[in-house]
Amino acid sequence: MAAEHPAYPVGLRLTGRRTVVLGGGQVAQRRLPALIAAGADITLISPSATPSVEAMADAGELTWHRRTYADGDLAEAWYALIATSDPTANAAASAEAERHRVWCVRSDDADAATAWTPATGHSEGVTVAVLTTEAKGRDPRRTAAIRDAVVAGLRDGTLVAPHHRTRTPGVALVGGGPGDPDLITVRGRRLLAEADVVIADRLGPRDLLNELPPHVEVIDAAKIPYGRFMAQEAINNALIEHAKQGKSVVRLKGGDPFVFGRGMEEAQALAEAGIPCTVVPGISSSISVPGAAGIPVTHRGVAHEFTVVSGHVAPDDERSLVDWAALARLRGTLVILMGVDKIGRIAETLTAHGKPGDTPVALVQEGTTAAQRRVDATLATVAEAVRSHEVRPPAVIVIGEVAGMNPAPPA
Template identity: 45%
Template sequence: MSLQLKGRPVLVVGASTLAERVIPDLLDAGAEVTVCEGGEITTVIEAWAEAGRISLYRTTFTAAMIWGKSLVVLCDPGLRREVSVEAARRGTLVDDATGGEAADVRRVTGRRASRAGDLAGTVALVGGGPGDPGLITVEGRRLLRLADVVVADHLAPLSLLGELDPDVEIIDAAKLPYGRAMAQDRIHELLADRARQGLFVVRLKGGDPYVFGRGWEEHAAMVEAGIPVRAVPGITSAVAVPAAAGIPVTRRGLTHDLAIVSGHLPPGHPESLVDWPALGRLRGTVVVIMGVRNGPAIAAALIEGGRDPGTPAAVVQEGTTANQRSLRCTLGELGRRLVDEGVRPPAVLVIGEVAAADGAGGR
């Protein structure tokens, strides 16, 4: 069989002596040759690249390298399965110059299934942490890199999406505070639909999926739909954001209790499940997330419930990120300072002795 390669882009996987023997025939046929290394680059191939005869990726194979190629020539047996799977998915021919047996790609259904294995057709609810992309868990980042589809919230570490291959489908679920948001039922539909296509779906959420993240609703919806689902815990902003500002939410000899509450509904709202008078009677730390808009009413409710207006308080906005800023005040001043300082979500409110100025630190 003879292939017409004149003017055709060809990818050679591996820059070994085997590739040295393959490349001249491709060039003689008029192919436009690109080579990616497989752990080594021979001096001859280096010279061809410097002379402009070939293009050279000084990195190992990635799926994106196949884009637009008419043929892939495999010269690295260690990458046989991955190359075969990705090429088969795109309908690109593979010439295995290593002489090995063809990789079995029949069972592969997800785009990344050569690496994800039995994750194809499943959903992972991944907690992205408090904002800093470095604070996602190792497991969360591993699964994100295997994803075929990522359904991301606004508070997830979105900079990590730039590391994904260009063909990964990214769906913005928004969830902006008091702004636009994808309906929760629609999110459930998307997760189930993509998983039924045999794809591996990562639901990337801010903080921890099960700490005011509606993760359990999504878990239950997948179980009802018959979709295998798992949750990957994340670092919650309720603890990490104060820590980034030098505030320990517990402190030996100062507090033995910690309450984490959602402030998305104001005190007195008929749908609120928070016992604000009971919180006002506590001596320990109260951390409020999603409470910027209702902060003045929350502060007033805690004081009415018995908390001393002189109790130290702190606000940390966009914690753990480059835009982090924090302010210290008292509970009695908290409502006014939120308004005067123009604090915007996301921000965490901390009420208790741990927020005192002598514990200041962080950014």
């Protein structure tokens, strides 16, 4: 009998409880993982099964009886999923479920079932389940779309529900990616939305800061009063002080926290102070910015390796830790970060150690943002190209044959 009222939503606790699944096809393949995750004691009754379902049985995650349904199979069951290709068997099993008061889902006839499977999703300990309110005219695609929208909002922080239980204070070192706000990770965006305090670099995705609730304190790391401290020491102290006040703190950094981001220095300072620290990796500009400009850092038959180098000190500077002579001998791609003002001396050093002067060079300024632009040159001409085109930081420099490639041949 078709339901005349909306379904009553409830969460079933099936751990250790007998659950019977009839049919080992695609429906069972989709539904079984959730039943296994719920800890159900699963009996599968089907003469055949998909390879994935068979693998679950082989792994001991369920008990498989290789036969068709027989009356009495639902005895002592708490829950049943009927998904065979035999309408007569489905109807008989559904009738047995009704007699024994076993909640029953039917894949072939939702109106004849006593339970419906909602469209479900999960995010950070929350299960989202969406059901349509009417038995007739149910639209599974719409319920799935609503489920996806809610879960996506919870994951990326655009749908924020306040925590009413005490949160553990601490610091998250979040890599914000190369600049485009859409390129921050889902976890990074969620932590940013839940933060009490955000200490941001100028190279972080600034547009995300505009989305934060009004109560969030946003601190520009470049404007922290340094006093007697070095800049990094002042930032470390700000992270520690806010965390000790019981606040959830996000250190928002451009790219990845551990790729020339001094993230380890901050993590070490927090560890010494006894402050819990979470590291959220970010998309490094060393790979993403060239990619956004159509440059692969590796390519079959062209470059089998790429090396990422900091160019913030010149090759002849005694503080440099880079073996430029060794880099000049490599045949792969060289990616230089923070090297715009030193590129002239870098190019001279590479050519002095044997790198051909006609090696292609590409400079990508403000990569992945609306202001992105690309300037092409060679090792011999790159210093003049930077001056004539007024290339300014932040810019990623790519040296190697891949910098001369195009995604497609000209029309």
